[in-house]
Structure formats: C-alpha cells, structure tokens
Amino acid sequence: MPEALPASTLDAMRGADTKSNEAVLCDHCSLPVPKGLVNPSEEHQFCCGGCESVYKVLHGAGLDGYYGIRDAVSKEKQPAASSHQSYEELDDPAFQQACVTNLPGGQCETELLLEGMHCAACVWLIERLPRVCPGVVESRANIRTRSAVVRYAPDQVPLSRVAQALDKLGYAAHPARGAGAREARRREDRRFLIRVAVAGAIAGNVMLLAVALYTEALSDIEPFWRNTLRYYSMGLGLLSLLWPGRVFFTGAIAALRTRTAHLDIPVALALAVGGIWGSYNALSGHGEIYFDSLSVLVFLLLVGRWVQHRQQRGAADQVELMLTLTPTSAERLLEDGTTKRVPIEAIEVGHLVRVEAGGSIPVDGHIENGTTQVDNALLTGESRPIARGEGDEVIAGATNIGSPIVVRVSAVGDSTRAAKLMALVASATADKAPIVQFADRVAAKFVVVVIVLAIINFTLWSLRADLRTGIEFATALLIVTCPCALGLSTPMAMSIALGRAAKQGILIKSAAAIEAMSNPRSTNGVMILDKTGTLTQGQTRVVEVACDVQLLQCAAAIESHSNHPLARAIVKAVGDASISPASNITQTPGGGIVGEVDDRRVMVGSPAFIAQHQPISPETQQSIDTMLSSGLTPVVIADDSGTMGVVGIGDPLREDTIDAINALKARGWQLHLCSGDHPEIAMQIAQQVGIDHAMGGASPERKAELVRTLREQGHRRIVMVGDGINDAAAMALSDVGIAVHGGAEAALQAADVYLTSPGVMPIETLCDLGRHTMKTIRIGLGVSLTYNTVAATLAVAGLISALIAAVIMPLSSLSVVALATRPWKHRGVR
Template sequence: MSAGLGSLAGSSRAGHPCCDHCGLPVAPALIEPNAEAQFCCSGCRVVYEAIHGYGLTRYYELKDRDDESVPARFTGSDYRRYDDPAFRELYVSRSSQGLDTTALYLEGMHCAACVWLIEKLPQLVDGVVEIRVEIGRQMARLTWDRERVELSRIARVLDSLGYSSHPYRGTRRERIRRLENRRHLIRIGVAGACAGNVMLIAFALYGAMFSGMQPEFRALFRWASLLLALIALVWPGRVFLTGALSSMRTRVMHMDVPVAVALLVGTLWGATNTIRGVGEIYFESLTAVIFLLLIGRWIQHRQQWSAHDAIELLYRLTPATARQVEADGAVRELPVEALETGDRVELRAGDSVPADGVLVMGSSSFDTSLLTGESRPVSLSEGDRLHAGTVNLSSRVEMKVESTGDDTRVGRLMALVERFARERPPVVQLADRVAHYFVLIVLAWAVAVALLWLWLAPERAVEHAIALLIVTCPCALGLATPLAIVNAIGRAARLGILFKGGQPIELLARPGTMLLDKTGTLTEGRTRLVFWRGADEIKPLVVAVEQQVAHPMAQAFVEAFATADSLRPDRVEQVHGRGVSGDVAGRRVQIGSCPYVSSSVGSLPTWGRQAVEECIDKALSPVLVAVDDRLAGVAGFGDPIVDDARDSIAELEQLGWSIGMISGDHPAVADAVAEQLGIDGRREGAASPERKVEVVRSLVGAGESVVMVGDGVNDAAALSAADVGVAVHGGAEASLAAADVYLRRPGTAPLVTLVRGSRRTLGVIRRNIVVSVLYNLITASLATAGMINPLIAAILMPISSLSVVLLSYRSRTFETEGR
C-alpha cells in the first residue's frame, strides 16, 4: 500500500503512553500532553475519576496488570427503569426486615480487584446494606433499603465504576441448578465416606487372607462392609441404576449399563456371601467405583451448566430508555418497553435506535454493523427504514415506531438464536459409543467364562463370572472423557479461549467447514485511513476541521493525522452525506466525496484520478481533500485486515479445514478481502443475518461439522445454528451468548490454537479410552483364569483410574503455537 500507511503504522506503535485505567495503549490523538493521567477512551476516564473520587485507588494495586486488559465501559444510562413498579414486580424481592434484594448481572467484572471494588459499595452509597459478588456467574446479589436509596442510583454508581448492570433473569433456573449441584456434592460426600471406611475395613480383611482372623471379627467386618456398601448403593449409587434403566428403555447402551450391572451383581453376590459366611466380597471396589464415577459425572454436569448459563445474557441490545416526542412537541423519556406502534421518537447523535420504524424527520448516518456487518456508516433520510439496535451517528432525527420488542428484527433474530440453541442435537461422545460395544462384549465374555468353568470346575463357575463383571466395571472409561475435557478447558482458558462446554472439542478436532465473518473477525471492524496521497503540510488543516465532526471517517482522519499543535478552525460547515468544509488559518478546506469536492475544484488532475481509481480497486472509500479550491489530497478509508489472518487461514487449510467467508458487507469489499486473504472456498457478500443462517443450515445438513466464526449480533443466529459457534474478541454480548467458544485474544491466531488444541484433546481422550480398555482386558483375562480375588481387584481398579487421571493432567492440549 501507499507510503502513508507505513508511516502511520510506525507512529502508533512507538512507545506511546498506556491508559491509566486499563493499561491499553492510548491513541496518539487522545494524548493530552499536560494531563496527569492518560486514557484510551472516555469510558476509562469516567471510571478512573470515579474510582479516585471514592478514594478506592487500592483497586489498581489489587488489579493484576498482566491480566487481560479491557477498556472500561461507561454507559451513562440513568437506569430510571429500575425504579419502575413493573421492574420491582419482576426482579425485586422484599425481605421480612423491609429490605429489598435483587440479583444483577454485571458486565465487565473479571478479576479479584473487581470483586473488591464492588463489595465496597455499602461504603459508597448510603442505604446499600450488602452486595455479594459471584464472579463465576458475573452476578451480584444486592440488598438495599428502599427508604434510603433508589436502585437506579446504586446502578448509576456501579455504572460509573465501569460495571453496567442488568437484571438477572435466570434466578429461578439458577435456584434449581444450585439445588442440583448440592445434591451432587452430597452424593459424592456420602459415597466417599462409605468408600473410605469400607476400604479401611478391607485392609483388616486382607490381613486375614494371610494370617487368619477370629471368625467373629471377620463376620463383624464383613457385615459392616455390607452395611456401608448398601448405603452407598441405595443412596448415591442409585443414579447409576436409574440411568441404566432409562438407557434400557430407550435401547441406547451408555456408560450406566455396565456400571449398574457390576454394582448390582457385585452387591448381591457379596451380600449372599456375607450371609453364608463364606466366599469373597468386593465391596471396597464397588464403593470406590461409585465414588469415582460420581466425581466424573459431577465434572461433566458442571460443564453443561456453564454452557446453558450463557443463553441468559441475551437481553440487552436495545437501549433502556427512549425519548418520545409528544404531539405538543414536548420530549419525554420513557422505558423502551412502554413504546407503542405509532409513537414518535427523537434520536440524538450517539443514540441507538430503540425500535423498528421509519425515519420521519431529518437525515443522518447510521452504524448498522449490528445488523448487517457493514463497516461503513449508511446515510439515511426521511422515509428510510430504521432497525432497532443500529446507532445514529451524526445528527438529530425523529422516527416513527412500527414494531417494538420481540417483533423487531433484532428481537426475531434473538428468538432464532434461542430456538437453535434449544434444538441442537446432543453430540454422542466417543466414550459413550465405546461403552455401547463394551457392555455387549463384557456380558458375552462373562457368559463364556461361566460356561468354561462349568466345564472345568462347576462349583466355581458363578463366582468367576461375577468376579469378571465386577473387575471390568468401566470406572476409568467413565472418567476418561470428563477429565480430559475439563483439563483441556482449563488450559484453554489460560490462553484466552473460553469453552462453554465440552462438546465443541470433539467437533473441532475433526476437520470440517469453517465459515468466517468478515467485519470484526478478519478485519478490525472499524473505519481507518489506510491510503493517503497528498502533501504532509495540509494534514493539520484536515485535523482541525475533522475534529469538529462526529463521523467515523472524520475520527479516522484525526487518529491518523494527529499532531501536537492543533489549529482552531474559524468556521466548519457540514453537508450531510457529502462532506464538510471549513476555514482554517485563512485557508478554505473542503473534505468529502468526489462529487462534493469536484464541484469546487472542477475536473480532477491526473494524479488525483489515479489515486481515486486505486482506492476503488482496493475496495476503499475515497475521500478528497481540497485546499483553496485545489485538490490537495486523496484518502482511502477501509477496514484493515487483521495482521495474522492470512497465515492463520493458510494454516487452517493445511489442517484440512475448508474455509469460507460470509459477510454482510458489500460484495465488492468482501471479494477484495477474500482475495487478499487467499480464501478460495465459498465466499458471499451482502448476506443478511437470515441469509447467514440459511447458508449455515444448508451446510450442517450436509453432514460435515460446520464451524461459524463471527462477532456481531448479525452473526448470533448463525453461530447458534452451526455445530460450533465461535465468537471472537470484542464481539457483542449476543454473539457471546450464542457461541460455544469465545476467543478473548484479538486476531485470528487463536483459531489455529483452538483447532490444534481440540485435536490434541481428542487424542488424549482416545488414549484414555485405550488405557482403560487395556486394563479391563488384563483384569478380564485374570478373571477368566480364575485368578482374581478382592485384593487384586482393589489394587487394579484404582490404578486404572489413577493412570487415566495422570494421563489427562499431564497432557499438553492447548498451548500457544510456537512461531
């Protein structure tokens, strides 16, 4: 590209100050030479000042600077709707002491320092009785006194600290889950206590195998083991029995069946032997199996829960309040829920559109990237349709509401997201497929052993067959997958790859089709100046004019050309949708589209025409700059491609993935980006969110696993329709909720890490399964030979589980790719 680009990239990297709040580098245009503190954005400034104002600077000591940095978000919303009686009805509960309690979901809470800061709230706001944070769920439970403080004020303080709040809708489901988790833990505790005590008793009985024991003590110990084993089987072990029953009913064998068979047969056999007073008992192995398998099952459940949690974050796309214009011209602020069809709503610059409707007064440019993924602002004027969730960028307009809430386009998209998430078929895990054959083989083998010994020594036939069933209990097999996956998820999280559950790993391990969104995924997702042809000395003039304009391109100009000595323009005049003109230091500056600038310059000189053509070739938007009615520069604006995208795509293709690109942006822009990245597969531009879903669904039907990678709300439905949805850094909350995997680090390199790591994790799962099957082969052979006794069983069983645990935790699944 042009020389201008090179110098730009250089200047923005060289040792600039970092934001005093979040630690990210500060853009050159925002540096204030004389200020004490520097900020990367206004959000960080507000939050920094609030934290200092409250005297809570210890926050910065607690904050781990190496932790991933996120710029603070200050919404400035007034949260008036929190005081609404309707809101109170839905979310607030009142305690007997006359205090109110509610659960809030807080955005931006991620570290120990955040917990500290938020839990200081009772000291900051009079009337807040208590606030308890649960960081895992990003939730805070707030108790306050309504007489002394309103909830909206508490929410505003939280907002000023950088945590925008939302009512937590999942409280009911949350309670059910909490109770289920407690039941799991109690089962594990009881099973563990039984297993431990039975094992201690068994040590005494092992001693008796070698040195003998008085019969009354032997009877005492055996009866005690039986009692404990029965408790373990009937209380915590019941889940396996009921699981096996339902599995038989649906005729799909899974892990519960062999476990239940071993448990039942083993306990019955042991009970008979205890009553008879002769023969072996295997209670120590059986109780240990119950304990270990319950742990594996708990781990698995926790994964699934966190996957489901995410759906609850889908609710905050449209603004909370809207400014309604009444018939007499008065403007009244009201909650979005109260908007009705036919209402007139005022939109100021920076507002996001509260409902679908038609623009009835004024014209402005809108950021529609939420819905279309198009990176450039769109100019709309009277009569054009507006969609909820898009953002008004430049001037005040009025709209007429046509549909609200769930009937808006965003609302319908969100409904789609939820539907797909519900309909998605569960993935049959590798271990369960293995278990299916495992049951059949073990049962057949047991019959064979019984027949064999019926022929060799009939009185021992039943005993050997039962010993086989017990020792082949697939304990290690039951732990193989959950342990490998939970370890992989933990490792991935340290690399900034967040999995919502274990299922995507198996799907990502095998190559399939990967569809990438363009804006925000392959590109940076914002307008930047990437092409400049013109003299350096006019740059200060351009900056002086553009500083007065709130348009993304103007801001990109300022960012690119920022200089220390800023000039003040004497006059700036905007011509909507065309450009801007101004007088600076006695010179007349005009910046804008070709027709706008040509109207005063006349026909363009050759270099100018060439530069414009070059921009169009590269799918950039050309903007001309004229000084004193003469063409002085040509700038090209576009959305630059992420640095590592090309390499990552080549690497993914090498791993066997077919890569496609699907973008809501203009086809010419999409094609140009695909060309530069070497994407030869499917590519589609101008795709609406609905079209994206269609494409994904057609591929999902074809059998291969389909991975969708995207960032915006416009991708959310497609993300949830795909086998695996991956949301990338900086994505909208809705896409995070819809996705199975979230990449916290910017760029596309994490995609490669993700795929390679999943591959290695599947390898670990396979290895675990092989190891546990191998152990079972050994124990089955020993049982066939009649060489199993309780001691050998009790040694082999934990060894097999332990080796699976070690193999899982020692394995390096997710790691940064060496470069």
C-alpha cells in the same frame, strides 16, 4: 504533486504525543495521563473523569486502603469504567417485582452483575459498599460469577442509587435477570456436590469395612463377625448405588431410550450386576461382595463429572455477564418533552424513544426526528454504515453512530426483526444433532465386547465347574472392566482443557466443542467464516493514503464538522491533536464538504463531487481505480491551487487474519467465507486472505442453509465463526459455533465457544488444544484398556480375586488422572 504517504507515517503522527507523557501517572489506575489532562496546580492527576470521580468517592469514604490491596494483589491496570447512567429503570415496579427479593424486616435483596470486577481488591471495595452508600446493609461479592448480592433498606435508599454508587466505584452494574433460572442452576450445583459428598463418605466407610474383611483372608475370623461386616458393607454399598449412584442408571436408561451411545451404559451394567450378585453373596454368606469396589467407583466417577461440570459452569457464567451488557432499558420521550429511562418491557408500540449517538437501538421503528448513520453490521453483516433520515426505518440491535435520534416504535419484543432471528436460532438449535463424544463412542463398543466376554466366561466356567462359579467370574469380569478410568480421565482431561482455554481467553460452554475442533482432516471438517467483524475489524478506517500530510490535515479539519462515517474515519486517521480550526463549511449530502482552513479553500468528497468543481488529475484517477478495485471507498481531497490527493477508506483486515487463515488451512480445515456484505467486497476479502469459497450478500437464512448444504455434501464437522445476529442461526445449526470478540447477544447465546480477545487466531489455539486433549484422552484410554485387558484375562482364567481387583482399580484410575494433567504447550502449525 501528491505523494503517497504510508499508513505508518500516520501512526507515527498519532503516536508522537503518547510517548512524551510517561512521567505523569493517574492517581487511580496508574496508567499514563494524557498530556492535555495534566493539571500542574492539582495535587492529584487523573487519566480520565471516571478515575477522578472514583478516587474522590474512595477518598471521601476513607477507603484509600483499596490502593494498598490492589497494588499487592493485582498487576492489571484498568481505568475506572463508570458509565454514569441514572439506573432509573431499576426502580420501576415491574423490574422490582421480577428481580428483587423482599426480606422480613423491610429489607430488600437483589443480585447485580458487575463489569470490571477482577481481583481481590475489587472484592474488598465492593463489600465496603455500605460505607459509600448509606442504606445498604450488606454487599457480598462473588469473584467467580462477577456479581454481588446487595441487601439494602428500600425506605432509605432506592435501588437506582445503590447501582449508581457501584457505578461510581467503577463497576457498572447490571441486574441479574432470569433469577429463577439462576436459582435452579444453583440448586442443581448443590445437588451435584451433595451426591459427591455422600458417595465419598460411603466409599470411605465401606473401604474401612473392606480392610477388616481382606485381613480376614490372612487370619481367620469367626463367621458371625465376618457376616456382620458383610451386612454392613452391603447396606452402605446399596445406599451408595441407590442414592448418589442413581444418576448412572437414569443416564443409561435415557441413553437406551434414545438409542444413543453413552458411557453410563457400561457403568450402570457393572453397578447393577455387581450390586445384585454382591447382595446375594452377602446374604447367602458365600463368595465376594464387591461393594467396596462399587462404592469407590461411584465416588470417583462423580468426582470426575463434578470437576468438568464446575469448569463448564464457570465459562457459562462469564458468557452470561457479557450477555447482560446489552441494554435492557430504553430512554422514553414523554409527551411533556422530558425523557425517562424505563425497562425495555415497558415500551409499547407508538411510544417515542430517544437513542443517543453511539447507543444501541432498542426497538424497531421509524425515525421521527433527526438524521444519522446506522451501523447494521451485527444484524446484516454490512460493513458500511447507512444514512437514515426522518421517516426511515431502523431495527432493534443496530447501533446509532451518527447523532441522537427519536424513534417512533413500530415493534417491540418478539415482533422485532432481531427477535424473529432469535426464533430462527431456537429452531436451529432444536435441529442440531448432538456430537457423540469419543468416550461415548468407545463405551458403545466397549459394552458389546464386555458382554460377549462375560457370556463366554460364564458359559465356560458353568460347564467346567458349576453355575455359581460361572456367575461369580462373569460378575468379577464386568466389575473389573468397568470403564472407570475412561469415565474419570475424559472429564478430567476435558476440564483441564477448559481451564487452559479460559486462560487463553477462550470461553467454552460445551466440552464437546474441544473434541469437535481436534480432527478436521478425518471428519472432512469445514469452517465457515463471517467477514465483517470477524476477519476484518468491523470499523471503517483509512486504509490507503495517496495524499500529502498537510492536505490530509486540512481535510480532517473540515471533516471534523461532519459526522458522516467516512469523515470520522479521516479525522481519526489524523488524530485530534493536529486538527486546526476550519470555517465557512458547506456540506452537500451524498457528495462532499467544502471549507476553509488557514485561508485555503479545501474540498473533500466523492470523485464525482470533486469532478463537478475541477478536473481530476490522471495520477489521482489511477489511485482511485486501484482503491475501487481493492474494495475501498475513495475520498478525494482537493484545494484551489489544484493540489489533489485521495484516501481509501474501508474495513481493513485484522493484522493476524492472514496468518490465522493459513494456520487453519494447514490444520486441514476447508474454509468458506460467508458474508452479508456486498458480494464484491466478500470476494475481494476472500481473495486477499486466500479463501477459495466465498459468498456475499447472504441473509441469516441463507447462512443457515449453507450449513445444511455442506452437511449434505458429507462434511461431518461444521464450524461457524461469526459475530452477528445474522450468524446466530448458522452457529446454532453447526457442530461448533464460535462467537468472536465483540459479538452480538444472539451470537453469544447461540455459540458454544466465545473468544474474549479479538481476531480469529484463538481458533487455531483451540484446534491445537483440542488435538492435545484428544491425544491425552486416547493415551488414558490405552492405559485403562491395558489394565482392563490384564484384569479381564485374569478374570477369564479365574485367577482374579477381589483383592487384586481392588488394587488394580484405583491404580488404573490414579494413572489416568495423572496422565490427564499432561502439560500442554501451544505449538503453531508453522
């Protein structure tokens, strides 16, 4: 009589052996050593081979100091992540040409991105690379970009050996491709910083001159000295406007050309009018010169932008590291039967490529040799692996989860299916309308109001007094109402939000995403969720068990001889520890497997396969039906004595999915489920989590089409959440694309937001952060508008003096910056 066994019992069975070994800790990473690996005769104990080899390398090079530093600076514990690759492809001339710089004196320099670098001890260790790997001259680590610039003597050590040495230290190395683009970005960062510095230096010096000029208002100064100071102020002020301040003018002109609202427009207006009228006054010797206010304005606005730029760049750098983790090399099988690792660019149509089990397939092609299962989840969204044999087609980007195969290449590079999808992404990105950010929208109205006020002011005063007074007061109004506070508070609040998000494991490439996530209700926002890998775990697992434990263990023993995905799921559920040997195994492809365990003949397979051998009992049939109706694949286990059981295998939901879906709904998001998986399974999952709209069997093109349709239906915010190449085009087309943890390269490139922790719960956090940030920005705007209104009233009344303006301006800026740091505590919606 089969009894139902809850999945928790399985967990307990598996968990039992991890609890008893807390005593022995790995000498490298200080994590517990699995019981099977404890070797009492050894002085040192290691949790894995990676840790052991790293420890030996460190010890051999006299670098044990690493442990002292690491224990002092970092609480994180990670086992060594050596990949044991050969890195042969780095010595390929094509690669060397592209990524290695030849220095005078015969040395070479290259940049490598390093996985697993996370703390000060890692920096210390990486910079001691010359002691581990002779021939390396210098190694400079960069903790922000997780990379190292390595200088080495190519005649003493090939680059592959350098990469191997880093790998042995536990940092798998990846060449930093796109060196040109990186260098361009670096130059842009430097120019940005230089502008800030120049603007700061000028602002400081103009302020010094201004102090002398303002005290002149209290005590008399001879006109000659006064004019001297004013000329100097003018010279410096104009320099500030024309050099660092030029960005505002170019920004405003670009915005006017494309007829979009931008904060640069009112800023440029104030700078231009103030600069011209100030110069006229300085030269004529009468009136205010404004250059102190203008140069401080330029400086503060640039500081705000620089801070935001730096935060965004940090997130982009981290995403780039994720991108390089996908393989850029392939194992080519040569005519003589040997294999050689070559860069992906060197593969041509007709070549043979070997793909290890668990490896990613680098090319489109047909299997020449071997049978396996292929996981297309990232390409198509199908959650079930597909069996592939000789002559069958495999596509680049899929994962080979069965056994090693040899593939005859039919397409490489741009002609692969994955590359065609990427082209779709590129065209979708071009289609995408940029989100006009809040600050820019406000600025558009602001500039109209200010110009109207300035004209009124000018007319009134020209009529009441004279033309000169009119211009004077209108200029004062333009400068004093310049949205400095807005221009400063928005980037400050945004960069603080980006930093907070990064701490929560949410990497944001564009700050506009924060705003877009903040108000689903008022924008009729809709969120499209992918199923496989996003809502579900993206892995086949035993979800339901209606079978006694002993029988299940027998089944696992037999299934451990098969590499079918369903078989693996059963083995995984039971755990390696409790598997006994099995014999006399016979497999029926597409049906099941029969074998003997402890003198007991056990059959495992599909209901149809089992039914051929013995009748299926009514209870079992009932379990099978329930499993089928909840979208699971039933696997029946039976033995000679007629004992029978069934396990349901499927792609289970993530634990927090339902909570996250409810939280998102409560925030006002309308949810759609759009999956490439079978419509039945998609419906099933949608029902389970409570999503009303569901679509299954969706191709990448269909997903992108859904985004367009929803936009036409009047949804002004469309968020696409997904993980695969099949979601990338839709992501690029939507307002905000969110790639979940474990996503494909294409998804990472197309996404604005990348979640580093699994599941969709972080999206809810992002919504909360967005709401908080927008509130902060609105408060900042309110405060700065209050200052501006007061100042504008004074200016219209003709009561404003340059001194008052000079006091009010920094005061308003200071208060909005202080406001931007408003603390945020994540509150759920429940």
